[in-house]
Amino acid sequence: MDDSEAQFALTRLSRELWMELSPDLPRSVEYEACGTLWVAADEEEMREVRRKQEFYASRGVSTQILDALQLREAEPNLRDGLAGALLVNQDSVVYPPCAAVELIARSGATVLRARSVGIESQKVMLANGESLEAGVIINAAGIHAGALMPSVSVPIAPRKGHLLITDRYPGFVRHQLVELGYLKSAHSTTGSSVAFNVQPRRTGQLLIGSSRQFGVNSPDIDAPMMARMLRRATDFMPGIARLSAIRSWTGVRAATPDKLPLIGPCPGLPHAFIAAGHEGLGITTSLGTARILTDHIVGKTPPIPLSPYLPDRHA
Amino acid sequence: MKIVIVGAGPAGLAAARSAAEGVARSGADVTLIDGNHSTGGQIWRGGGAPEIETGVATLLNTRVASPDLLTFDKLILATGARELFLPFPGWTLPGVFGAGGLQALVKEGLDVRNKRVVVAGTGPLLLAVAHYLKTHGADIRLIAEQAPWSKLIRFGAALPSRKWLEALRLWNPCFSPSTWVTEAQGTTHVKSVSAGGKKIPCDYLAIGYGLVPNTELPQLMKVDPCALDEYQRTSNPAIFCAGEVTGIGGVDLSIVEGSIAGYAAAGDVEKARAFFVQRDRWKRFGTALAEAFALRPELAQLARPDTFVCRCEDVTYQELVAKASWREAKIHSRCGMGPCQGRVCGPAVEFLFGWKPDSVRPPLFPTPSGSFSMIGNEPQ
Numbered sequence: 180m181d182d183s184e185a186q187f188a189l190t191r192l193s194r195e196l197w198m199e200l201s202p203d204l205p206r207s208v209e210y211e212a213c214g215t216l217w218v219a220a221d222e223e224e225m226r227e228v229r230r231k232q233e234f235y236a237s238r239g240v241s242t243q244i245l246d247a248l249q250l251r252e253a254e255p256n257l258r259d260g261l262a263g264a265l266l267v268n269q270d271s272v273v274y275p276p277c278a279a280v281e282l283i284a285r286s287g288a289t290v291l292r293a294r295s296v297g298i299e300s301q302k303v304m305l306a307n308g309e310s311l312e313a314g315v316i317i318n319a320a321g322i323h324a325g326a327l328m329p330s331v332s333v334p335i336a337p338r339k340g341h342l343l344i345t346d347r348y349p350g351f352v353r354h355q356l357v358e359l360g361y362l363k364s365a366h367s368t369t370g371s372s373v374a375f376n377v378q379p380r381r382t383g384q385l386l387i388g389s390s391r392q393f394g395v396n397s398p399d400i401d402a403p404m405m406a407r408m409l410r411r412a413t414d415f416m417p418g419i420a421r422l423s424a425i426r427s428w429t430g431v432r433a434a435t436p437d438k439l440p441l442i443g444p445c446p447g448l449p450h451a452f453i454a455a456g457h458e459g460l461g462i463t464t465s466l467g468t469a470r471i472l473t474d475h476i477v478g479k480t481p482p483i484p485l486s487p488y489l490p491d492r493h494a
Numbered sequence: 495m496k497i498v499i500v501g502a503g504p505a506g507l508a509a510a511r512s513a514a515e516g517v518a519r520s521g522a523d524v525t526l527i528d529g530n531h532s533t534g535g536q537i538w539r540g541g542g543a544p545e546i547e548t549g550v551a552t553l554l555n556t557r558v559a560s561p562d563l564l565t566f567d568k569l570i571l572a573t574g575a576r577e578l579f580l581p582f583p584g585w586t587l588p589g590v591f592g593a594g595g596l597q598a599l600v601k602e603g604l605d606v607r608n609k610r611v612v613v614a615g616t617g618p619l620l621l622a623v624a625h626y627l628k629t630h631g632a633d634i635r636l637i638a639e640q641a642p643w644s645k646l647i648r649f650g651a652a653l654p655s656r657k658w659l660e661a662l663r664l665w666n667p668c669f670s671p672s673t674w675v676t677e678a679q680g681t682t683h684v685k686s687v688s689a690g691g692k693k694i695p696c697d698y699l700a701i702g703y704g705l706v707p708n709t710e711l712p713q714l715m716k717v718d719p720c721a722l723d724e725y726q727r728t729s730n731p732a733i734f735c736a737g738e739v740t741g742i743g744g745v746d747l748s749i750v751e752g753s754i755a756g757y758a759a760a761g762d763v764e765k766a767r768a769f770f771v772q773r774d775r776w777k778r779f780g781t782a783l784a785e786a787f788a789l790r791p792e793l794a795q796l797a798r799p800d801t802f803v804c805r806c807e808d809v810t811y812q813e814l815v816a817k818a819s820w821r822e823a824k825i826h827s828r829c830g831m832g833p834c835q836g837r838v839c840g841p842a843v844e845f846l847f848g849w850k851p852d853s854v855r856p857p858l859f860p861t862p863s864g865s866f867s868m869i870g871n872e873p874q
Contacts, residue, residue: 207826276825292818346833346860382828387863400856402562402869409867420864425833427855427866 181234182438185487189440190460191240192483193467197271200466208281209274209381216245216254216354217265218375218415224359228265235267242267256351256418272355272378275462295320298327301450315476316451321433324441324455331445334493335456338434339395341405342388346423349383358415373408375415387412387419391432398429434458442472442488452476453490495522496565497759500558500711501572502528503535504745505737507544508752509570509759514549516760524550529557535574536594537745540601560856561715562869568732568759571712571719572752575705575738578841581803581811582796584678584687585701593623593702600630607631612687612694614638614675615702616787621664623700628666635696637666638673638689640703641787646671649786675701676796704787706841707739713854725758725766726751734759743780750776794846803846804839806832820849833860
């Protein structure tokens with residue numbers, strides 16, 4: 180979330196919006212303020228922890244540095260010998276499908292079950308041959324955003340990820356855990372990589388990740404990739420190997436060359452807007468994205484400037 | 495050449511026998527894999543299974559959770575079938591079992607002497623289970639068969655005499671057609687069931703609405719167990735399917751299909767062909783079985799709004815009824831997302847709502863996460 184000032188600004192705004200929303204979210208959304216622990220394996224990574232803390236502090240986000248002993252108390256199932264961690268207290272996790280259902284219900288919007296196949300200036304073409312006319316159209320189709328607008332340059336590339344989901348083990352993991360090496364490995368824009376990333380769900384299930392692969396569109400499980408991901412996870416948390424896995428999952432992230440989403444007017448397509456390309460931060464930054472885009476559309480000044488995310492910035 | 499057979503029930507055992515015979519001269523090896531501690535599958539659990547041929551290596555207590563670690567030249571999938579459970583009020587009470595499930599427990603040592611048992615559901619299994627339980631001392635109170643006499647008589651007329659003798663041997667005067675359980679009562683254990691307008695006190699309810707093929711492994715390997723050539727071969731020439739996984743047809747069809755697949759996998763097509771006539775006959779039996787014991791639509795109306803449909807994740811009927819598809823139901827309600835991964839509720843919602851199952855993902859069974867890290871060949 181702190182790759183760049185622009186990414187940080189959107190993430191911070193979104194986090195505030197999620198916190199505002201959280202008191203009345205239904206149970207099904209599984210909003211859990213478990214906090215994030217950025218785990219440092221060695222002294223070099225501890226220096227990154229301190230840099231990160233200063234970066235956050237100077238931008239109004241308070242965090243806490245844990246040393247090796249405090250980390251051990253916070254997460255007893257991590258392996259011995261880790262250097263420490265940065266705790267971002269107010270980070271939360273949600274269950275996205277039910278969050279989406281809730282947001283749609285609150286909006287009062289009509290949901291039409293149809294597949295969009297193309298977007299023109301004031302028209303959405305549907306797979307069933309019908310079309311919809313609208314004064315404003317927002318393309319939020321993720322990796323499919325470009326296919327809906329062949330005339331527009333949409334620099335989004337698919338980046339596949341795997342997850343392994345365990346049976347219920349309440350308390351095995353208490354925070355969202357991310358290795359700081361994540362910055363070095365997963366965020367490189369080429370090649371495939373794995374990083375230790377475990378998320379607890381309210382149910383006690385664990386989501387074990389993560390992997391990133393470019394240029395792969397198949398939803399099939401890539402067994403060697405998953406093996407590599409699991410070896411990374413068990414390297415940080417050996418006890419994971421004994422937990423019962425019940426399901427695996429793959430998904431494709433919508434990645435852009437500069438790791439910033441595309442938010443704003445579609446170049447060359449009046450009345451059409453785009454909100455896509457959030458890669459791994461889409462759920463987190465959904466609310467901030469919606470806020471700045473709708474403010475822009477209705478002529479209000481957004482709480483943070485739209486300019487870093489404008490879709491034509493690559494042109 | 496390496497022939498691997500998954501499933502050591504009637505089809506898998508027959509396949510192992512014919513494959514071993516077919517390759518005896520060439521020196522190929524045959525491996526039989528099964529998740530149970532002994533061969534025989536559900537039907538020959540605890541006795542009755544034929545001896546394993548020499549030349550067949552068995553790998554028991556081994557479930558195939560993902561095909562990635564399977565190496566083979568020819569693979570025969572004989573993964574069998576499981577019981578179909580339909581939700582009704584009380585079906586999750588302790589003391590309510592699958593019909594085959596209760597029989598299996600008795601085979602493993604459960605004492606049913608002087609226990610009052612209601613056997614319910616549909617299919618020839620009900621009489622067999624009731625007979626088995628009775629010989630182990632159970633007091634059978636009712637055998638509730640949902641199919642009507644008219645269909646049963648038509649089915650009986652088409653049966654070969656051997657099957658008639660079997661039915662007579664298993665016959666029980668408690669047998670009641672056009673009867674089904676509408677509710678099980680009890681608080682911590684089943685105390686009684688309602689069926690045919692009566693309330694029947696009981697200690698156990700054994701209920702099964704027929705069988706569902708275990709097609710998950712073929713699906714994961716991207717082959718269709720219902721689209722086979724005459725040698726039981728799938729669209730992948732190295733993979734064969736045999737037995738109940740190809741469609742419910744009974745033990746005789748399973749044995750014949752297993753024999754064909756085993757000989758064909760070993761390259762002995764002449765011996766495989768010798769079973770074609772028998773297979774046609776038992777396939778007709780399978781068709782008659784499906785017609786006679788087709789489920790009546792009333793069975794889809796038994797669940798109340800608060801009846802659990804998914805017992806892993808405690809998802810009730812009312813949480814599902816408004817959903818548009820199995821996928822939507824899964825992601826919004828967690829139905830089918832628990833340890834059984836929809837094996838129990840998936841076939842039930844297909845009957846209740848017409849939802850088709852979606853994609854299959856490994857692991858096929860809950861598996862220690864560490865198993866996944868053993869796969870080599872890291873991509874670069």
